[in-house]
Structures are given as C-alpha cells and as structure tokens.
Amino acid sequence: MTLTAPLAPRALYQEVAERLRQQIFGRELEPGSWIDELKLCAELGISRTPLREALKVLAVEGLVTMKVRRGAYVTEMSERDVREAYQLLALLESDAAARVAERASATELAELQALHEQLETQVAQRDAFFATNERFHLRLLEIEANRWRQQIVTDLRRVMKLNRHHSLFKQGRLAESLAEHRAMMAALARRDAESAARLVREHFENGLSAATPGE
Template structure:
C-alpha cells in the first residue's frame, strides 16, 4: 500500500486554494460584485465547484491582498472606496511605479525588453478585439514586469501590496473606449522610454499614467454615487 505523506496532501490543498483564489480574484476584478457586496459562500461554492474549506482559504488570501474585507460576525465583503481612499492610494502607487520605471530603464534585460514589446503587441490586438479581460491581464503583466526589472525587492513587495488593492479599480478605468486607447498609447511611450534607457522619461510617463487612471476612477466613482 502506497502511503501519501501529509506534506503532499498540504501541497494539493494549497494548489486548490490558489486556483480558487485566482478565479475569485478574476470575478472581483472584472466587476462580478458591486462595492460593499457580501460574498455568499453557498453561491460561490456552486459557481466555482468547490467546498467551503478551499473557498474560505482563498478568501483569506484575498483579504491579505485587500480585495476582500472581513467583518467579524457578518462575513466577507468587497471593499468600498471613498474619494480620499482612491486619491491617496493612486498617489502612492504612482510614486512606486514611477520609481520602478526609472530603475527598470537602467536595469531591464534584453529578454525583458523583448517580453515587454510582445506584451504591447498583444495588448494592441486585445484592444482591437475589444477584449478587455485579456487586455487587463496583459496590462497587469506589463506593470508587473516593470516592477521586476527595477531589481529592488523592497520596492517590488511594497508595490505588489499596494497594487493588489487596486486591481478592480484599474480594470474598470479602461471601460471607456477613449480612455482605453489613451492608456494603450501611454504604454507604447513607456516602452519607448525603456528601449531608450531613459529613466527620467519612464518615471514621468508612469506617474502621468497613474494620475490618468486615478482621474478616470474618480469620475466613474462620482457617476455611480450621484443620483
């Protein structure tokens, strides 16, 4: 009889937990829930085809990322954002991405530049298909790649923590066609700065890019809250 070690079982459970977290993150980011909505465990278990244990473990992961808020005694909810929350977080995120871009322009490898170029082409194709979910995944990878290329582990971990909270808001900021094409053009300019090894330009472009994201989210938030 072959014995399965407890460590092997733990790995399998963690894998399921992570898969559930990935799918639930997609639902949260892509507008599957309104701000302040309670996550119904029974409905989510049916939708995702899992039991409550991996779902709850996945929710705990997303709480750590800031995509879910736990209210003791009431359950898990999607976060709500005030105008100040949005402004303050995007202000910090813009500073982090600007610094990452400046460092990345100096430290990015040839292989990373090739990947960034390929991502730009794929983002353009996704835009032409009006495939926002795929565009967002490509866009998220481009920003992630820049944080990697900065070669500063402390900066990267801080960026990941702050950026994780903003996924849903960043996704929604491109739902307007004019803002979407503008964002795509800004990414093309950022790529050009990377290829030119122009750190100052990369920093300025990324900070501007995040300010535009902030303004788009604030306008959307205002429109949704105004009677």
C-alpha cells in the same frame, strides 16, 4: 539516505480562494456585496472551514472586508482609496522604470517592446488590453527585481480591480493609455531614466483622472 516527502497538493482553501478571486474580478461577487457563506459552501460542495480560511486569505489581500457579527463583504473602494492607490503606484512604478532604463539588458527591453506591440494590436479588445497592460507593468517590475516593490504593487493592482470606475473603462482611455505606453517605451529604449519616470507618473495621473467620477 534521507527520503524527501512528496509535496502536498495545494490546500483546498487555496483553491477556494482562487475561485472566489475570479468571481470577484468577474463581478459575480460585486464590490460591497455580502458573501453568503452557506450558499457558497453549497455551490462549491465544501464545509465552512476551508471557505473561512479562504476568506482570511482574501481579507489579507484586501479583496474582502470582515465585519464583526456581520460576516464577510467584497471590499468596496472609496474615491479616496482609488486616489491613494494610484498615487502609490505612480511612486513605485516610476522609480522602477527609471532603474530599468538605466540597467535593463537589450533582451529585457525587447521583452517589454514585444508586450507593447501586443497592446498596439489590442486597443479594440478591452479585456485583452487589460491583461497585456498588467503583464507589461509587472514584467517591468520583474526586470527591476526589487521583490518588496513587486509584492506591494501586485497587492495594489489586485485591489484596484475592485474599482467600479476602472480608468480603462472610460471612452477613449485605451487609445490614450496606448499613446502613453508608446512614449514610455521610447524613453526606455533611449535609456532616458528621468523621462521614463516622468512619463510613468503622468500615465498614472491620467489613469486617476479617468478613474475618478466627475474628473
């Protein structure tokens, strides 16, 4: 009989990577800022090896930019970066929405409706709205079940959190976003694939306008 070795606990560098992710998303480490490795090692009580492994992980995710002989910096998104990310999200998620409209079970549509109903109660709670909004979009992708699409969108959404001008920061945008979600849900419930795709594209186009300074 072959004995299976016990699973190893999550590697230290993965724990460090998650800690840094949360510091980046919480703006404790601002976009464009230099990452002081010695200071972080002292704060976390670790050597530089797991920290550097963690930084490599975050660099692959796009959250950190490594500069030759200058060290690691929190990635700062340019206006072009934001525009291109929104355009890709619009393409990927609108196609997914069309497929969900055509193929999702009644139970799966009910799950999306439940998330939407949470949004309806959170329009005055920005952080909660952010979290539920992301869960809604990611659940839509899970239902569609194209793992490559899920991976790309998850990476894009992670990097989008670096945007200083997040679309939902703009005054009045939460209410507008909620109205757009309402229309998207209605299209999904009607099994109207064409309308669902169009409404998701418009949702991202409006998000881009709100996220781009001067527009």
